[in-house]
Amino acid sequence: MTVMRKFFFVLSILMLSLLVYSCTEKDNPQYELSKVKIQLVYPEGYNTSEGVEVSLKNTSTGAVFTEKSSSEGTALFEVPKGIYEASASEQRVVDAEVYLFNGVNSNVNASAENVEAVINLDLSKGGSVVIKELYVGGCPKDDGSGYFARDQYVILYNNSSATLDISDFALAMVNPYNSQSTNNDYVDGELFYASQGWIPAGNGLWYFENNVKLEPGKQIVIAICGAVDNTKTYSQSINYANSEYYCCYDIEDYNLTSYYPTPSELIPTEHYLKVYSYGLGKAWPLSNSSPAFYIVRPQGTTLKDFVDNPENENMYGSNQVRRKVPVEWVVDGIEVFAKGQSNNQKRLLPTIDAGYVEMTAKMGYTLYRNVDKEATEAIKENEGKLVYNYSLGVEDSTDPSGIDAEASIKNGARIIYKDTNNSTVDFHLRSKASLRN
Structure with a gap:
C-alpha cells in the first residue's frame, strides 16, 4: 500500500469513527431535551x-x-428529559395583608419532546x-467520640408590629419523623391527607400553661430537651x-431523663411547657436530621378537647397514634430534608410550607430564617444599625439579604424576617446556633 493510500485509509477510518461517535452522542438520552x-x-x-419564579428540579440529578411566568401565568423550559418537581411561590401585599400563593407538582414527566403540566x-x-430558628441537629463532642443531640430548641419571633x-x-x-424514611401517607404519589384538609401531629402536643405575650420584634426561646447548661459537658x-x-x-x-434532666434552676417553673401525650415512648422524638415541625393554634375548641376527641385520631401503621390537625390551625411550619439523601419526601402541605431546607446534622449547625431585606431596610429607625456582609452560611446555603440579623439586633x-411559607426561600443553614453568639 502506497503512502498516499495509507493516508486516505487512515483518514477514512477517522471520519467513520467521528460519524459513529456523533450518532452515539445524539442518540444518548442524556443529551435529549424536552x-x-x-x-x-x-x-x-x-x-x-x-x-x-417557577422552578423545575430533576428528581434524579438534583439540577x-x-x-419567570408570563402574564398568562405560563413558564417555558427546555430541559434534559427526566422526572421533575415543579414549584412556584408568589407574595402579594393588599391593604397591609400578606397573601401567599404556593404550589408543588412533584411528578412532571418530561420524557416526551413537548410536555405540559400545571x-x-x-x-x-x-x-x-414565625419560627425564627430551629436547632435540632446536635453538636460534636469535645473528645471526638461522637455527637450530642439532646439540646434542641426553637425560637418563635413576633414579625408583626403588634403585641400578640x-x-x-x-x-x-x-x-413520619424523618424525611428519608418510608412514608406510607403517599397514595398514588400524593399525601392522602391533603384532600382532607388536615396535617398529622405525631406523639404529642406541647402547650403553655400560663399566659404568654410577645411584643413586636421580640422572641421566645423554648428548649425542647436538655434545658440545662450543656456547655459544662459539651x-x-x-x-x-x-x-x-x-x-x-x-x-x-x-420521663426519659437523658432527654429531660431537671431544668436549670434559673428557668421559672411557670415557663415549663406541658404535653398532651398520646404516642409511644418516654420522650418526644423530634428528628435530629429532618423534622417537619410546626406551630398550632386551635380554633373553636381547646387543645385538650381536640386531643381527647376520638374523631381526631389517626393511626399510622398498627400502633402509632396521631392527631388530625386542621390545616387552618397551623401558624407556621418548616420542612427539613436530610442533606445528601436522595429519598427525601415532603410531609407538610404547600399552604404550610411549599419547599424545604436541607440540613447537615451533628455539626452544631442550625436552621435560621432569612431576613426580608426590603422590609428591614425600609424601617427608618434601622438607619446606621444594620450589619452587612453576613458570613455564617454553610457551603451554598446562606442568607441572600447579606444582613447579619443577630449582629444587627445587638x-x-x-x-x-422573610415569610413566604416556603422554606427553600425563607431559611438557610447557619454554621452556629444563634444562642452561642
Missing part, C-alpha cells in the same frame, strides 16, 4: 401574575432550572409569629441557664 410548559393555576377570584397554587396568609398573645400556641411535628452545645427561656418539661408523661436594629 420543552416543558408549566401553567400556574390560581384559586378562584385571583388573577395570574407576570414574573413569578434546578428556573424561569401547578395548582394554594392561598394562605403570611403569619405574624401566644398562650394557646402548641408545638407539633409530623410522623463546649459546642447550648447553655439554657437563663431566666427568660422556656422549656418542654413534663416528667409525668415523658446593634439595636429591628429585623423583619
Whole structure:
C-alpha cells in the first residue's frame, strides 16, 4: 500500500469513527431535551401574575432550572428529559395583608419532546409569629467520640408590629419523623391527607400553661430537651441557664431523663411547657436530621378537647397514634430534608410550607430564617444599625439579604424576617446556633 493510500485509509477510518461517535452522542438520552410548559393555576377570584419564579428540579440529578411566568401565568423550559418537581411561590401585599400563593407538582414527566403540566397554587396568609430558628441537629463532642443531640430548641419571633398573645400556641411535628424514611401517607404519589384538609401531629402536643405575650420584634426561646447548661459537658452545645427561656418539661408523661434532666434552676417553673401525650415512648422524638415541625393554634375548641376527641385520631401503621390537625390551625411550619439523601419526601402541605431546607446534622449547625431585606431596610429607625456582609452560611446555603440579623439586633436594629411559607426561600443553614453568639 502506497503512502498516499495509507493516508486516505487512515483518514477514512477517522471520519467513520467521528460519524459513529456523533450518532452515539445524539442518540444518548442524556443529551435529549424536552420543552416543558408549566401553567400556574390560581384559586378562584385571583388573577395570574407576570414574573413569578417557577422552578423545575430533576428528581434524579438534583439540577434546578428556573424561569419567570408570563402574564398568562405560563413558564417555558427546555430541559434534559427526566422526572421533575415543579414549584412556584408568589407574595402579594393588599391593604397591609400578606397573601401567599404556593404550589408543588412533584411528578412532571418530561420524557416526551413537548410536555405540559400545571401547578395548582394554594392561598394562605403570611403569619405574624414565625419560627425564627430551629436547632435540632446536635453538636460534636469535645473528645471526638461522637455527637450530642439532646439540646434542641426553637425560637418563635413576633414579625408583626403588634403585641400578640401566644398562650394557646402548641408545638407539633409530623410522623413520619424523618424525611428519608418510608412514608406510607403517599397514595398514588400524593399525601392522602391533603384532600382532607388536615396535617398529622405525631406523639404529642406541647402547650403553655400560663399566659404568654410577645411584643413586636421580640422572641421566645423554648428548649425542647436538655434545658440545662450543656456547655459544662459539651463546649459546642447550648447553655439554657437563663431566666427568660422556656422549656418542654413534663416528667409525668415523658420521663426519659437523658432527654429531660431537671431544668436549670434559673428557668421559672411557670415557663415549663406541658404535653398532651398520646404516642409511644418516654420522650418526644423530634428528628435530629429532618423534622417537619410546626406551630398550632386551635380554633373553636381547646387543645385538650381536640386531643381527647376520638374523631381526631389517626393511626399510622398498627400502633402509632396521631392527631388530625386542621390545616387552618397551623401558624407556621418548616420542612427539613436530610442533606445528601436522595429519598427525601415532603410531609407538610404547600399552604404550610411549599419547599424545604436541607440540613447537615451533628455539626452544631442550625436552621435560621432569612431576613426580608426590603422590609428591614425600609424601617427608618434601622438607619446606621444594620450589619452587612453576613458570613455564617454553610457551603451554598446562606442568607441572600447579606444582613447579619443577630449582629444587627445587638446593634439595636429591628429585623423583619422573610415569610413566604416556603422554606427553600425563607431559611438557610447557619454554621452556629444563634444562642452561642
